[in-house]
Amino acid sequence: MSEPSAVDGASQHDELAAIWSVVATIQHTQRHELAEEFIALFLPDATWVTGGGRRLIGRHEIAEFTRRVLPGSMSELSVTYEVVHTVFVRPDVAVVSVRQRYLSRDGEPLVGETEGRPTYVMAKDSAGDWKLAAGQNTGVQDD
DSSP: OOOOOSSOHHHHHHHHHHHHHHHHHHHHHHHTTOHHHHHTTEEEEEEEEOTTOOEEEHHHHHHHHHHHHSTTTTSSEEEEEEEEEEEEEETTEEEEEEEEEEEETTSOBOTTOOEEOOEEEEEEOTTSOEEEEEEEOOEESOO
16 A cells, blocks of 8 residues: 655645746756845755755855855856656655756757756745755766
8 A cells, every 4th residue: 555645636736836936946046147046945044065065054155155156157058957856755845856957058968068966855934935945966977
């Protein structure tokens, strides 16, 4: 006998759409180097591990880092984010696996560029909005 999922039926569709919207916003903020909008996606006590392996604890550290590295980072690149799997741990907590691909400004895949495989833990805030509680960015050379 299988366990019931943390989110069932029509509500799962709505929750997935809301989570995908957050991932789309991550993509938008990265592509357009919008540091403040990116920072706003995090819970105050979030943990974020960068693609380079740097651990940032709390929105304050995430903000300091983001404001320093995001501006100018997409001058020669573009990026796409695709949700590939979501698991609801509870109705208000989800683990989201993402495929992150770097492209040229013309939208062509970059030869030899690492693909990212971020994992996000998302949780609803007090207003019921999905936010990033934790994230781990992992680069993968080949699958």
